[in-house]
Amino acid sequence: MLVLGLNTAFSAMEASIIRDGEILADARETMARGQDKALPGFVERLLDEAGVSLAELDRIAVVTGPGSFTGIRIGVAYARGLALVTEVPCIGVTSIEAAIPAGMEDTVLGCIAAQKRPPEQTWWVQGVSGNQGLAGTMEVGLDELKAMLTGFHAPIFMQGSEALEEMAEALDIRPLIPSAVTAALKAPLFDPAQHLPAPVYAREPDAKLPETRT
Numbered sequence: 612m613l614v615l616g617l618n619t620a621f622s623a624m625e626a627s628i629i630r631d632g633e634i635l636a637d638a639r640e641t642m643a644r645g646q647d648k649a650l651p652g653f654v655e656r657l658l659d660e661a662g663v664s665l666a667e668l669d670r671i672a673v674v675t676g677p678g679s680f681t682g683i684r685i686g687v688a689y690a691r692g693l694a695l696v697t698e699v700p701c702i703g704v705t706s707i708e709a710a711i712p713a714g715m716e717d718t719v720l721g722c723i724a725a726q727k728r729p730p731e732q733t734w735w736v737q738g739v740s741g742n743q744g745l746a747g748t749m750e751v752g753l754d755e756l757k758a759m760l761t762g763f764h765a766p767i768f769m770q771g772s773e774a775l776e777e778m779a780e781a782l783d784i785r786p787l788i789p790s791a792v793t794a795a796l797k798a799p800l801f802d803p804a805q806h807l808p809a810p811v812y813a814r815e816p817d818a819k820l821p822e823t824r825t
Contacts (some may be wrong), residue, residue: 613789615654615693616795619646619686620678620706625791626654636661637792647685654693668699672798674789675703676811677723677735677748681773683810690808700803705811707737708744711768712785713796716741720763721787722760724770725750732774742797748811 618625622647627637636657642649658664673690676683687703694701707721718740725733732753738745751759753774760767760775760782768787772779 612796612799613663613667614670614672614795615658615668616672616791616793616798617650617654617690618674618709618789618791618794619650619680619682619689620660620674620676620789622679623651624650625797626657628657628663628792629792629795630663632796634792635663639791646661646682647689650685650689665693665697666768668693670698670699670798670803671697671701672791672794673701673808674703674706674709674791674794675809676706676730677725677750678706678789680812684792685810685813686811694808696754701808702794702798702801702803702806703808703811704797704801705737705744705748707735707748707768707788708739708742708797709791709794711742711791712792713742713793713800715739715766717765719766719768720759722756722769722771723787723789727771729774732771734769734771742800743806 616627622643623639623641625639628635628704638657671690671694675687690701720737722734725735733750735748735750737748766783768785770787772784
């Protein structure tokens with residue numbers, strides 16, 4: 612199966628081409644702005660590097676967040692557009708699912724740093740088992756996170772673990788890095804009907820459409 616993986620949920624564009632678990636091409640470019648204009652050419656160059664075409668794709672995987680509101684919107688919209696053109700399934704992979712290594716069967720916890728400045732630190736958390744999330748992501752503060760991790764023995768993939776202080780010494784904490792590669796590796800394992808390419812925003816946008824009067 613030939614899969615294109617996309618990740619624009621943070622401060623970089625990432626894309627990868629995976630065939631049957633083998634990485635044919637992988638690229639990353641830090642770009643906080645202008646991803647919407649640069650992404651099509653970025654993907655085209657990656658396809659050329661891998662020696663494949665859009666017509667050969669079997670699936671498209673896109674990281675759906677949480678993360679950067681603008682980055683998520685750009686990546687998901689582009690992936691949906693490609694899916695319409697190629698008529699292949701588009702798989703939504705959360706940022707935490709895209710950070711937990713493929714093939715890890717144990718139930719683990721992923722924690723992405725959301726608000727990073729004390730004392731208002733928060734994390735987006737999601738439990739993952741058998742490669743996919745057990746439920747949606749939720750945002751928790753430091754005290755709530757510490758309560759969740761008390762007596763926790765499974766691996767924890769986490770950003771900002773230094774905030775746990777001495778508690779971290781008793782936990783199995785591992786690096787958490789969402790990637791287009793992991794999203795693409797997991798896409799063949801997911802049911803397209805259960806993993807729709809729908810944005811996972813941390814919060815509702817500040818600007819809202821006016822109510823329609825009847």
